[in-house]
Structures are given as structure tokens and as C-alpha cells.
Amino acid sequence: MDFRLSHEQEQIRRAVREVVSDFPGEYWQKLDQELGYPQEFIEALTRGGWLAALIPQEYGGIGVGLVEASLILEEINRSPGNAGVCHAQMYIMGTLLRHGSTEQKKKFLPPLAAGELRLQAFGVTEPTTGSDTTQLQTFARRDGDRYVVNGQKVWISRAEHSDLMLLLARTTPAGELAKKTEGLSVLLVDLRAAIGHGITIKPIRTMMNHHSCELFIDELEVPADNLIGEEGQGFRYILDGMNAERILIAAECIGDARFFLDRSSDYAKEREVFGRPIGQNQGIQFPLARAHAHTEAADLVRFRAATAFDHDVPCGADANIAKLLAADASWEAGNAAVQTLGGFGFAAEYDIERKLRETRLYQVAPISTNLILTYVAERVLGLPRSY
């Protein structure tokens, strides 16, 4: 077993570190205060091809695997920045890539790879259904060569900063289905045309600058050509993209954890109280050391999951466990960092408080910790189903 990264993977780490070094804490603090979107940061990542990592070369992308993609996002979060602003541009296209027609892929993937089009919104969650995706209500009615969609979506991140959106909608009423996992379909919606013509977007103010929105869909017309894959199979299509998402989010949490540990270790070495560095006190050392150990454990599962994904081997359990462990580790490290920095941990200019707010999300999204525990209990350990 060789746990070392390849030369190219090491270079990816170093190169992303260079790119993000142009975007220091002040940049992100200002955006946080103004609820702004990091346009210049996205442009820098696009120029370097970083967001096209997972798009195959034949469609103008780079065609590396999830291990490499996860390194990119980890390094972004190891800086004061936050990959949540752009990670979806990397992986949402996976549904199109795996289940779209050749024509759809040829039409949309090259401009996505070039950064000319943004596909970084996925309309799944609804106000009344939450994690129970099979119960969603938004309905797409086939009408000749188009679908007419009505419904409502919530917590749709980056909808205001995306040209295209994948929309999961019901195409067969729930009462007419033999299997509750069928009857849902994935539609590719051109938000540029849809906003004001069937879709109204309302941003939701949250505890961090995450650009999340509510979508009101009223008689939205979507060309039938924009159906991804087969009608009624949408739930299956989105499920296989979720493992990738969980592994990538795990990597972001590991980046966050390392940011917290880097910053708090540096502080604890420098800051002197009672004539010696506070890092000499085991009360400071142990929480940091424990958080580091938990981060390393999460990191191993992340690489095991990502490697399995890249080899097309089932990775559901590892993807979920990696996300659970990494989200716990980043929260633990952030908490230890605040304790280490004392008052400065709460000061915006130290970046800790903001990144702690940002990393808190990953106990809840894109899947809540409880649902992962349920998955592990029932799917891995074989315990009776709770729902």
C-alpha cells in the first residue's frame, strides 16, 4: 500500500496554493461583509483549468480523477478561501457527462470546460420534502416538444451565479408509480432565459455568504431536448453524483481543518502569556493534537473513497464515512482554534470565525450527519431500517 501522492498530485497541491495565495483573508472578509461573489477568484481558477478538472479531454476539459479534484478543493479551503463558491461547477456536470446524450455533451461540456458557461446549481431540495427526495412535488408536464414546470425549490446554491441549472422534477404523479424512486426526471434549465420567464429567484440570507436561494417556478417551459437521460430515471441519475459530491466536500472539510490547525499552531507558538508560549501548555496542545489526528483519519478514508470512485468500484460507504469524519474533524479543529486564539478567534480579520461558520454547513449539507449515520447503521452494519 502506497499512501504517497504522485508527482503530478503534489504539483496540483503546490499550484493551487500559488493561485489561492493571490486571494488573502482580506479578500474573503470583504466578500463576507458585502455578501459578494468572488468573481476574480473564479476567473483565476478558470484560467488555470482547475474547474474543468473532471471534464474529459475530448470535451475540452482536463480529465483527471476525483483524487486530483479533491486536492484542488482541499487546497482552496486550506487557504482563507472557500471552495463552496465554485465546487459545483466541477461536479454537477457529472450527471450530464454520465447520462446526457452525445449531442447534449457536445453542446454543453466544451463551453463549461472553457468557463464560458456555468453549470453550478442543482435544483433538488423543496420546502416540504428536504432529505426525502422521492417525495418532491415540483412537476414537469410534457406538452409536445417541451416540458411545462411548476413548483418551488429551496436551498439552491449559486442559482444567481449560474447560467444553467439541473432541475429534478416529477414527471409521473407519485400515485401512479410502482417504485417510489421512479417518476422523477432531470432537466437542464437555461437560467439566463428562464429568470423572469417562469423562474423567480429569491436569495436567502444565511449565517454565511453561501449564495443560497429559493426558486419559484411558474409555467416554466423547458425544451424536451433538455431532458437528461430517460424520463422517470432522474433519482437514479442524481444518486450516483452524490458520492462524488460527498468525497469532494470531505476534502474541503479537511482543508478547513488544516487551515484551523495551521493558524492556531502558529498562534500558539508565538503568543506568550505568563512568560512562555501558550502552545507549551497541554491544555492548548491536546485539543489541537486530537483534532489533527481526527483530520488525518478522515483524510485516509477520503483518499480510499476517491480512489475507489476513480476505479469505478462501489464507494458509497467510504464516501459517506469520509464526509462524516471530515466534517466532524473540521468542526473540532475550528472549535479548538477559537479556544486557542481566545478573543482573536472571534475577530473577523483572523478568518477563524468566518471559516467556522462556513464549515458548520457540512454537518447539515449536502447530507446531514444523522442521515450518514443512518446509512452506515443500516447499509453497512445491516441494522433494521428506521424509515
Added chain:
Amino acid sequence: MKALVLVKNVPDANSVFRIASDGMWVDTSSLSYAINDFDRYALEELLALKDSGKVEEVVALTVGPQEASSALRTCLATGADRAIHVKDDALVGCDPLSLARVIHAAIKDEGFSLILAGLQADDDNHTQIGGLLAGLLDFPCASAAMSLNFQDETTLRVERELGNNELQVVDLTLPAVVTVQTGINTPRYASLKGIMAAKKKPVATLGLADLGLDAAEVGASAAKLRTVGFAPPSKGKGAEILSGSPEEIATELISRIRENAGVL
């Protein structure tokens, strides 16, 4: 024209530096390495010349152990076309003159018209390789370049940085060697595409035998410059840490600069 950039893998400035137990160098076990910062500017200068069509091929060369190949990979990922890695255990402890002889042997038949290097290496700071190599090749050499401009096909105008912000302007007849100051340009970052493309770019690995050289000529035993001591600088006198609120410190600092240095 073909151009060469000389690069070195040096300890990263963020490394933990401790003096080694033999007292002759730093303890390398705790170091992480990166391409010498000065060399990044030299590489960028050549890549920009390639972008503008002046240079057709950019080759990167390093002399060093296996790990030094990471500096070459950085060059290839950033845009160099191929690389030459000279490595041989017999070169450990060689002096700058021997190193220049090794590089000379590796490139003398390549026909490079322009050879760039960083002004100095961040670790040993010898600043010698460019000049020594130019001597061995019988090429003109300009150091501390702040700009490079072609006057015609064979004349390169170089602005050299002197003390007191003065610039000396010199014309070199190609082929030539130029060592480059930092700040001459903004080095580009490696792109993901560049990193993946670099895997397919050729890297020639050469040992002393391939170069027709003998360890007795260029190895540690042949060194005419030897390290005999290594120590951190003694603590300077006159340093003072100002205390007070940030405003008070700033006020005091400005008054000291005004009175003592007379620059404000």
C-alpha cells in the same frame, strides 16, 4: 532560437532551518524544497519570449539529486518544452566552478542562443554559475537583469540593476548568458492542463559518465572552494523593539526614520 534556463531546487523559505550535526550545512531532514525563486523569473522571461515567437524551444536544466527533478517538473508544467537533469552521487560537495563545468559538458553541443538563470540561489547565494558558464562557453554575460529586449536577431539589450536604483544598459551579442533579478516580470502559475501535459514532456537524465567527465575532475575531491564553517549570524546590536499602542509605535517609528535615516 533555442533557449535554456538553469534552475535549482532549494529549501523552501517556510522550512524549519536547523544546523546539521556536522556544522557544515542545514539539517536537510526537516526541509521541504521548491524551485529557486530567482529562477522562476528567468523561466518566465523565456516563456514570454516563446509566447512572442522569439524563442522556439525552452529547455530547463538542473544539477542535483533525484528530488531536484521536482524543480524541472515545475518548469515543464509551467511551459518549458523539455528538461535535462544531471545527477550523480559524485557531485555531492562539488564547488561552483565544477558545477559550471558539468553544465557546460551537458549543453555545449545543444546550440543554445540564450541561457538564463536566476541571479542567485536562495540557499547558497553563490551567484557564480551564470558567469562561470559564460566563461566556459566564451559567451558574454550580463547579471542582475531587470529587462531583456531584442534589438535585432543577434543583439539583446539588457538593463542591469545596480545599487541606488541605477540601471546600466548593455547590449550583448548572442549567444549569451543573462542572470535575472526578481521582479523583472510576474511569473505565471502552472495550470492544471500544464501539469498533466508535463507528464509527456521529455526529461533527459545524465550522469558524469554520459558527459565524459570524471569524479576526480569535478567531484568534491576536486573542489577548490570548500565549506569550512556554517553558523547563524551573530545577533546584531542596536535593534530595539518599540512598545506602546499601534498609533504610538507608528508615530515613534516615523520620527526615528525622519531623524536617523533622513528619508522623510
